[in-house]
Amino acid sequence: MPALAQRLASCCAVRLPERGRFRNPVSMTRKRHCIRAAASVTPWPLQDAKARFSELVRRAQDEGPQHVTVHGREAVAIVGAEEYRMLHGTRDWRELVQAMQDSPHRDIDLTPERSVMPVRDIAL
Template sequence: MDPNPWSLQDAKNRFSAVVEAAMSGAAQFVTKRGRAAVVVVSATEYQRLQSVEKGQATSLAEHLLAMPQDDQEFERIPLTPRDTTL
């Protein structure tokens, strides 16, 4: 985390400064009650992160094809059905 995070109150009071700093390329960390809450990043950085995430995700077809194709048994978790009476 950033060594100088914004408290939520300071971030609200100086939102323009938070946005300007994020737009300059520095992610802005905001805390709430002393705990990390959110990170403000520029729209460009957000779009870059989204494209990286999408590029690493497998498609449904790739996921299904990666499943074992043999007829071996697998461990089943012993569960009982829930009572569905209305």
């Protein structure tokens, strides 16, 4: 279970399934409070993040997203690979090719029509 879901489960005292939906009824106000509390992370100044990068990576894996600031402004969020894959997905070009091959409109010609362009004469 991702770290954010674990923190939500402990805060709200509910069991969360893998999809992230609440099974036990909890008031919406309480849910929002718990989500904000679980998602809030002390930001890392860039110099600290560079100096303690191993710890930053470990915390991203164990505790969830870690925010890095540059000149006091949030610049990036470091997330664990598992959470990244969950958020981003694993799509690649093979899925697009397969979807196009499975399309019922596969017989449509997608080749653009080319027109003959005039060529300039150049004196050498």
